[in-house]
Amino acid sequence: MNHKSFAALCLAAALGLSAVLGGCSFFKGDASSQAAGVSSFGSAADYDYENFQFSQGLTADGYWEGVKALDYVTLPEDFAAISLPKAEVEPTEEAISNQWDYLLSMYSTTQPVTDRAAQNGDVANIDYAGTVDGVAFTGGTSTGFDLTLGSGMFIDGFEEQIVGHMPGDQFDVVVTFPEGYNDSTDAEGNTVPLSGREAVFAVTLNSLSESVLPEATDAWVDENFGESDDVHTVEELNQYFYDLIYEDNLDNAIRSYLLESSQFDGCPDVIADYQVTSCLNYYYQMASYYGYTLDEFLTTYAGFSSADEMLASYDEDLRSYCDEALVYQAVAESLGLTPSEASCEKYADYNASYGENYVKMLALIDDVTAALRDGVQLV
Incomplete structure (x- = not known):
């Protein structure tokens, strides 16, 4: 058997690595009922989405080129020592069970x-x-x-x-x-x-x-994760899931707090361009895979009449992505952080596919998240 590190599976999912949409033109998720409008980001024709690169607009330290985020973001005074309800963070039995279901499905025959x-x-x-x-x-x-x-x-x-x-x-x-x-x-x-x-x-x-599905036994856990993750028993893997969900819940709670408690004053062009171009390129790549133009693909598979209609429907999400990019860099600027060697090493395998600057941005976000996590007070 070709064993897979569970940590590697989680990392791949977090990076959003290539997912190919398959099927036909009558997906249940048809979006044509959404009202047509105009995106505040303009038209798809304004963006060079066919040539998008993940590292574009980023410096060698993972910062946005020419951007001082603190000029656009006012962080809450307590950003380095956030208080969060413990109930928001502690994993539920259902969440742990879902992790088991997902993992076993990955090894199904x-x-x-x-x-x-x-x-x-x-x-x-x-x-x-x-x-x-x-x-x-x-x-x-x-x-x-x-x-x-x-x-x-x-x-x-x-x-x-x-x-x-x-x-x-x-x-x-x-x-x-x-x-x-x-x-x-x-x-x-x-x-x-x-x-x-x-x-x-x-x-x-x-x-x-x-x-x-395979039967979750100590022997099965040891065979698949003993060497790769030093996890050998069902009990140890259950604890692994608990810790993973706890950390994810904590990070999500931190992110939500920062986005809700910070004040934003616009979005630099380099970040807005990146978010929109990335979104368009994602669908452009799928369209090319199936031999469609972008508009043809969106009409056939997603229920949008055009890329412009899609951008209009995603306007709020794109704005949120811009805010998130700004707030993490603002924290990094406030704390004087640059990507650590350890965080960069975690993503080293993706340098060739995504570019070193993008990898540095991922590493920087991890280091920012770790610093914020250390300061959290659970109440």
Whole structure:
């Protein structure tokens, strides 16, 4: 077995490493119902998102180029000795259980199902061909698609109608697209309205498979995490989860306090440009993977009519990201911090992919967080 360090798995998730969106054009999460508007950050055409680099706009110390954050942020007087309710920080049993569920799922194996009907949790490999009033539409046909039943990936009613069928069955799934769903096109490029329309999908259930989770025993923990993380028993891994969640809860509480208690006066162009360009590049990369333009991808997969509409819907989030970038640098300036060697080393494997300056920023944020964590008073 190729053993994975649990710490490495957590690090990868924290960095948001490449995630590929797969599927079809009728995801349940269609966003077309959001009101169109204009982003305070301008238009997507104003940004060179195709050439975004993670280290752009950052110095070799992980600071924003030409920015003194304390000119834009007034930190609360108690920022270095924050008081927080203990109840906000201590992990719940549910949170620890969720960590176990996630970890075991990472080590699950898959086995075929041939002797029973499909049920929620199964992965159904299907072919489907959808029509509205007998007309096939773009994005409504696929072969060999793996769909986890009960995931809510497809529009309401689709997955539920696969449940109960046996591998090899051919059947129709009848669903109604939600109001506000984007239009599609037929083979000749003519518009096919989908909003509120009934669609019939001819489905073939090619095969079923199910995940089998490993049993969490001391021997299993030792085999997978004894060498990589020096964690050898279920009890030790449970404590590992407790400490991990505690630290994450503490960091989130600190961040929330700082953002709520600080006063902000604008956002420097270099940070605003970075946040918007990063957002656009994320979707541009996915669009390129599937052979779409950015606007085509957002229309087909996310329910936005354009990149500009998406930016408008994300305006508040982008502003929050700018504030967060400023507040951490403001703390670093106040405390005279630069990235420590130990923190930089933790991210060293990502230098080639993300650039040294970006890695230095991650390290600086870690050092700022550690300093704030040390000053917290739990009450």
